[in-house]
Amino acid sequence: MDFMRSIAIAASGLRAQAGRMRVIAENIANADSTAPSSGAEPYRRKIATFKTEVDRALDARIVTLGPVRTDPSEFRIKHEPGHPNADENGNVRYPNVNALVEMTDMREAQRSYEANINIIGASRRMIQRTIEILRS
Amino acid sequence: MAITDLPLFSMLRTRMHWHQERQRLLSQNVANADTRNYQPRDLAPLRFEPTRLASAAPMVLDRTAAGHFASMSGTSSRFEADAQTSYEVRPTGNAVNLEDEMIKVAANQMDYQAVTSLYTRSLGLIKTAIGRR
Numbered sequence: 001m002d003f004m005r006s007i008a009i010a011a012s013g014l015r016a017q018a019g020r021m022r023v024i025a026e027n028i029a030n031a032d033s034t035a036p037s038s039g040a041e042p043y044r045r046k047i048a049t050f051k052t053e054v055d056r057a058l059d060a061r062i063v064t065l066g067p068v069r070t071d072p073s074e075f076r077i078k079h080e081p082g083h084p085n086a087d088e089n090g091n092v093r094y095p096n097v098n099a100l101v102e103m104t105d106m107r108e109a110q111r112s113y114e115a116n117i118n119i120i121g122a123s124r125r126m127i128q129r130t131i132e133i134l135r136s
Numbered sequence: 137m138a139i140t141d142l143p144l145f146s147m148l149r150t151r152m153h154w155h156q157e158r159q160r161l162l163s164q165n166v167a168n169a170d171t172r173n174y175q176p177r178d179l180a181p182l183r184f185e186p187t188r189l190a191s192a193a194p195m196v197l198d199r200t201a202a203g204h205f206a207s208m209s210g211t212s213s214r215f216e217a218d219a220q221t222s223y224e225v226r227p228t229g230n231a232v233n234l235e236d237e238m239i240k241v242a243a244n245q246m247d248y249q250a251v252t253s254l255y256t257r258s259l260g261l262i263k264t265a266i267g268r269r
Contacts, residue, residue, distance in 0.1 A: 002156035006163040013167030020170075050171040060160060063167045112169050115234050119163045122245045126159065129252040130152075136256040 003130075005058050006123040012055075012062035013116040019065040020048040020109045024102055031097040038085045043095040045071035071096055139262075147184060148255045154182045155248040157215050162244065165237050173229035176237070180216045 023046050033043040049066035073096045081090030140146050158179045165176040225231045 002153075002160055006156075006159045009160065009163045009167050013163075013169070016167070017170075050168070052168055052171050052174060061164050061168065063171055108170070111234065112166075115166045115169065115238060116163075118238060119166050119241060122241050123159055123163070126155070126245055126248050129249050133252055133256055133259070136259060 003123045003127045005060060007120050008058055009060050009062050010116045010119040010123070012064065013119075014113060016050055016063045016065050017109050017113040017116065020050075021106065021113075023048040023068055024106050024109065027097050028099065028102050030095060031099060031102075033095055034083075034085050034092060038087060042075060042093050043097070045073075045095060045097045047071055144258055145255070148251055148258070150184075151182060151251050152248065152255075154179065154215055155244055155251065158244050159241070159248075161217060162237055162241050165232050166234065166241075169230070169232045169234055169237075171230060174232060175219045176232045177217050178220050178240070180218055182215070 027045050030043040035042045047069050049069060050063050051066040052061050053064045054060075055062045075096050076094040077091050078094055079090055080086055080092045083092045086092050140149060161177050161179060165174075165178075168174040220231075224233055
């Protein structure tokens with residue numbers, strides 16, 4: 001049944017977007033995680049990547065979550081002399097997580113997720129129409 | 137005589153296969169809406185030509201020994217898929233436009249409904265001819 005394949009492809013999209021949401025949640029949760037000691041680096045923002053994969057059983061190009069990469073941009077630096085991890089100038093390095101960017105990313109993931117759900121609904125209704133031929 | 141030997145039914149069946157195949161391609165496009173360098177694909181519109189109707193059965197590889205794998209892509213080779221020309225390509229090289237794809241999915245679904253209704257009606261016609269109604 002070909003419609004089941006459509007649903008399986010859409011499900012691969014759902015899985016990938018859910019994985020992306022997990023990475024975004026990790027970033028937001030760690031937005032203020034400083035380094036364990038003054039010399040070490042704080043939390044570095046992670047970016048989820050997608051890649052197309054040919055599924056032999058489905059005979060289709062599904063999507064999977066690729067390697068999770070880190071954002072090489074600069075850390076945020078705050079002047080907090082009283083902080084236990086402050087360097088000799090009183091600066092503390094905070095993660096390079098920008099809440100606005102994460103929110104935008106989250107919206108995009110949500111939108112793609114909904115699109116995949118719509119595909120599943122459409123395929124399901126088409127299967128239903130096929131079964132209704134029997135009922136006539 | 138099988139019911140699929142009637143030209144009307146075989147045409148409707150081909151059309152339903154086409155919509156199935158298109159749904160698969162569209163769901164592929166939506167699933168890959170955030171993949172780098174992905175080009176969306178769509179099916180070429182279905183044209184009914186007398187010569188193609190006669191050879192509607194898909195070409196499949198023959199299995200000459202029991203240990204052979206059954207060929208899988210029997211259905212997908214029937215219709216031509218082509219890369220769409222999209223005017224909107226994102227910096228990551230992805231050219232999927234979610235709104236366009238959703239409209240196509242809705243259109244595909246509605247057309248499929250029309251075909252299944254026609255199929256039901258045609259079955260009803262035959263039933264009338266037999267005299268069961």
